[in-house]
Amino acid sequence: MSAPVQITLSIxxxxxxxxxxxxxxxxxFLREVAALTGTHLGCAHGVCGACTVRLDGASVRSxxxxxxxxxxxxxxxxxxxxxxxxxADLLDAFHRHNAxxxxxxxxxxxxxxxxxxxxxGVPDRATIxxxxxxxxxxxxxxxxxxxAVEEVARTRAGKAGAGx
Amino acid sequence: xxxxxxxxRPNSYIGKSVPRPNAVRLLHGRGRxxxxxxxxxxxxxxxxxxxxxxxxxxxxxxAAARSMPGVVAVFDGNDIAQxxxxxxxxxxxxxxxxxxxxxxxxxxxARWQGEPVVMVVAHSRAAAEDALERIEVEYEPLVPVCDMQxxxxxxxxxxxxxxxxxLCWERKIEVGDVDAAFAAQGATVVxxxxxxxxxxxxxxxxxxxxxxxxxxxxRLTMHYSGQAPHMMQAVIARHLNMPEAxxxxxAQDVGGSFGIKIHTxxxxxxxxxxxxxxxxxxxxxxxxxxxxxxDIHARDHRITARAAIDGEGRLTAVEIDDITGIGPYSVYPxxxxxxxxxxxxxxxxxxxLPAYRARLRVVFQNKVPMCQYxxxxxxxxxxxxxxxxxxxxxxxxxxxxxxxxxxxRADDSYPSASPQGMRFADLSHQACLEKxxxxxxxxxxxxECDRLxxxxxxxxxxxxxxxxxxxPSPMFYGVGGAPIAAQDGASVRLxxxxxVHVxxxxxxxxxxxxxxxxxxxxxxxxxxxxxxxxxxxxxxxxPYGGGxxxxxxxxxxxEAMYQAARALRQQILAxxxxxxxxxxxxxxxxxxxxxxxxxxxxxxxLSDLARMVYYRGNELPEGLQPExxxxxxxxxxxYPFVFTNxxxxxxxxxxxxxxxxxxxxxxxxxxxxxxxxxxLVDEQIRGGVVQGIGGALFEECLYSQDGQLLNATMxxxxxxxxxxxxxxxxxxxxxxxxxSELGAKGAGEAGTAGAPGxxxxxxxxALRPLGAHMAQMPMTxxxxxxxxxxx
Numbered sequence: 001m002s003a004p005v006q007i008t009l010s011i012x013x014x015x016x017x018x019x020x021x022x023x024x025x026x027x028x029f030l031r032e033v034a035a036l037t038g039t040h041l042g043c044a045h046g047v048c049g050a051c052t053v054r055l056d057g058a059s060v061r062s063x064x065x066x067x068x069x070x071x072x073x074x075x076x077x078x079x080x081x082x083x084x085x086x087x088a089d090l091l092d093a094f095h096r097h098n099a100x101x102x103x104x105x106x107x108x109x110x111x112x113x114x115x116x117x118x119x120x121g122v123p124d125r126a127t128i129x130x131x132x133x134x135x136x137x138x139x140x141x142x143x144x145x146x147x148a149v150e151e152v153a154r155t156r157a158g159k160a161g162a163g164x
Numbered sequence: 165x166x167x168x169x170x171x172x173r174p175n176s177y178i179g180k181s182v183p184r185p186n187a188v189r190l191l192h193g194r195g196r197x198x199x200x201x202x203x204x205x206x207x208x209x210x211x212x213x214x215x216x217x218x219x220x221x222x223x224x225x226x227a228a229a230r231s232m233p234g235v236v237a238v239f240d241g242n243d244i245a246q247x248x249x250x251x252x253x254x255x256x257x258x259x260x261x262x263x264x265x266x267x268x269x270x271x272x273x274a275r276w277q278g279e280p281v282v283m284v285v286a287h288s289r290a291a292a293e294d295a296l297e298r299i300e301v302e303y304e305p306l307v308p309v310c311d312m313q314x315x316x317x318x319x320x321x322x323x324x325x326x327x328x329x330x331l332c333w334e335r336k337i338e339v340g341d342v343d344a345a346f347a348a349q350g351a352t353v354v355x356x357x358x359x360x361x362x363x364x365x366x367x368x369x370x371x372x373x374x375x376x377x378x379x380x381x382x383r384l385t386m387h388y389s390g391q392a393p394h395m396m397q398a399v400i401a402r403h404l405n406m407p408e409a410x411x412x413x414x415a416q417d418v419g420g421s422f423g424i425k426i427h428t429x430x431x432x433x434x435x436x437x438x439x440x441x442x443x444x445x446x447x448x449x450x451x452x453x454x455x456x457x458x459d460i461h462a463r464d465h466r467i468t469a470r471a472a473i474d475g476e477g478r479l480t481a482v483e484i485d486d487i488t489g490i491g492p493y494s495v496y497p498x499x500x501x502x503x504x505x506x507x508x509x510x511x512x513x514x515x516x517l518p519a520y521r522a523r524l525r526v527v528f529q530n531k532v533p534m535c536q537y538x539x540x541x542x543x544x545x546x547x548x549x550x551x552x553x554x555x556x557x558x559x560x561x562x563x564x565x566x567x568x569x570x571x572x573r574a575d576d577s578y579p580s581a582s583p584q585g586m587r588f589a590d591l592s593h594q595a596c597l598e599k600x601x602x603x604x605x606x607x608x609x610x611x612e613c614d615r616l617x618x619x620x621x622x623x624x625x626x627x628x629x630x631x632x633x634x635x636p637s638p639m640f641y642g643v644g645g646a647p648i649a650a651q652d653g654a655s656v657r658l659x660x661x662x663x664v665h666v667x668x669x670x671x672x673x674x675x676x677x678x679x680x681x682x683x684x685x686x687x688x689x690x691x692x693x694x695x696x697x698x699x700x701x702x703x704x705x706x707p708y709g710g711g712x713x714x715x716x717x718x719x720x721x722x723e724a725m726y727q728a729a730r731a732l733r734q735q736i737l738a739x740x741x742x743x744x745x746x747x748x749x750x751x752x753x754x755x756x757x758x759x760x761x762x763x764x765x766x767x768x769x770l771s772d773l774a775r776m777v778y779y780r781g782n783e784l785p786e787g788l789q790p791e792x793x794x795x796x797x798x799x800x801x802x803y804p805f806v807f808t809n810x811x812x813x814x815x816x817x818x819x820x821x822x823x824x825x826x827x828x829x830x831x832x833x834x835x836x837x838x839x840x841x842x843x844l845v846d847e848q849i850r851g852g853v854v855q856g857i858g859g860a861l862f863e864e865c866l867y868s869q870d871g872q873l874l875n876a877t878m879x880x881x882x883x884x885x886x887x888x889x890x891x892x893x894x895x896x897x898x899x900x901x902x903x904s905e906l907g908a909k910g911a912g913e914a915g916t917a918g919a920p921g922x923x924x925x926x927x928x929x930a931l932r933p934l935g936a937h938m939a940q941m942p943m944t945x946x947x948x949x950x951x952x953x954x955x
Contacts, residue, residue: 037200038193043878078193101674103190104419133887141854142886
């Protein structure tokens, strides 16, 4: 084991400095050091998408990245995404459509869905399915998630079209 | 659709698609899963697991591991056995079943690759895993017994030398003159052999436990990711030799379970033992490799089945022979016999069937233990019978829908019983099939299939008529000696602010358990649902009961909730009547108030009544002793199970060049009795269908011949993802069960029960003009190409 390394980064707008083992994965850093347990570990292979967070604006798998690689970055987790209110309509749509059952995939799923919605327009259902196809959900069968994302895309496009 | 409710007025929630109040915090990242919890002085466990499917443990050298930084303790099977007794996973009503005692950690012999052998407890999981690498175990490899048929051969090595064979259990059924039916003149007889591979639950949250033993109180708390807290309480107490009341099991948020998290696992039990030995909290969270190697696997059947219809197309006999491989032990305490038992109990259940013969053999093998997983046995029973129905339709020149019409149990024929002795009531097979054919526009779709075949496009339709066992009575487990309650309890109380607090022994894994409890309580109590507060999952506070499994939550826990709320309602009305100097029947509850029953004019708010009772008892009429709390328990009586029924259809296209199956349509009509929350019911069905499709097309635990699991990562084991799945159309027929006042049956497993058979029939319908036939799941592209003779 090599010596601990000090890292400084921003999580949900708050600066954090910590000393971590070089081998610590970003997901473990978020959960254990930053105590942001909304990000979940599912497969540890970058396959299931449960650990997806936003890093400098892009979706990343926090189980495939070392904490030390996040030095100097800005990370957004589900806690920040929810608290900021920026995706309130998406969270509300997930709730109304029951696009959440056990909730374990939800944080990663929401980050992925938000990424698609940020591209604007109204993606068709196949495009939505394709975009979230890196996020495993065992409970819902995905349809309600597609419903929620599609509805938010329509609503946002309607508002944009109305110049609101 | 609309559902009739007896309360057509404000606070009417039963039957409405109310969003789950407790889902918001999950969406905000505020879930409380086991691994999210950190306790003071908590240690972390990791396990060294057997690399061999079958091997004698000659020597364990953990000296180097013990001296690693951060390591607090190392335990092997003998250490844990000092404080924990082994368990035996047999049920006495499954007559003749046998399974040797299973230790938490392997002792002397390891019997599957992945069986826990040594446990390291350290200050961090990383430190514990580092120490695992320093442990030396000397194994003497033994001959692995992996193939279930070979395991039954007289010369096969015995997995348990104390038993005379590798047979765990055998059961036979014979009713009616089966041989005569098959030999009858004019009969159309088909016979097929089916193979159903092993798959597993792949809950996104792996199994997880924190064991927290407090020696000052001699109290052990288990933070549990699971479905049946009271069952675990009994299991832990029994095997750690503690009074049950000194064991507390707490299940908060659970990241999926599907039957995976309802069994006794050696690693979890060893974690509990370690906490007791070390007198401080110990956490164990399975990683994904451990999940594949130690979560129970499911299915694993080889079946030969035949069926006959007479010249009129009427079913005359069915015969089935099922061999199922369960790993080296029957899993405790539910046993690994129920899966196969359900297969032979349920085959043919939707149909009028005069003669039936079955043989089930449950076989030990050196693979991960197999046990109950969502829809236990049903997908096999339905796929076999529905597969035979389609083959008989083809062989006799009948339309598959028509053959089902001819043979389904009539909607006006209940109560009735099957040759296996299953008792049916309140079913609607005929109505469901007709509604399904209408919903999917069967005739148009059939014409489209036929037209496209002329163009070399191979599409097929698969139908399934099905039953599902729900709301089980004590005849499922309790009768066989397992510490598993068939009843559930509900409690409801009014606090001084007028808010309603309910607790219930059924548990939440995302189905919406807490939502339907709140709906029921709010409606009966006449309050806004936002004033109802629900607690589940904690043996220290909820009434005693079975938990959530076998699609029993709504039907049993929901009925208990209904009865408890009705009792409290009566108590409140009696109190209010005494205060208001009227009779209880002149009063009602509505929008948080006691109201006049006829005019609905408010008489006194519940909050005022509660405050008077709790704070100013001196103002109450003399002699009045109000109780603002009520509890009720409910179990199903008169019937062993409350069956549901449904019909399902799949529409697929098979590419004969690649063997790929494209899902084009899926329709479900299901009768779950009274619908408490249609959205939640539909989402249970959708999720279940997709899980069933996973087993039909993608999911399989692949083993080498010597018992090595070959695809134990999510990169190698395929699960359904959004892009391969499709929108699923759902409709309902509503026939309330007579066994309860609410009339709700279960809804959690029907999707998984029926989908594999529907997809298999659709694939076979598509392949029929090509002369190919599939009878093995998952139906991978390679297997389809083999069936087509292309590879």
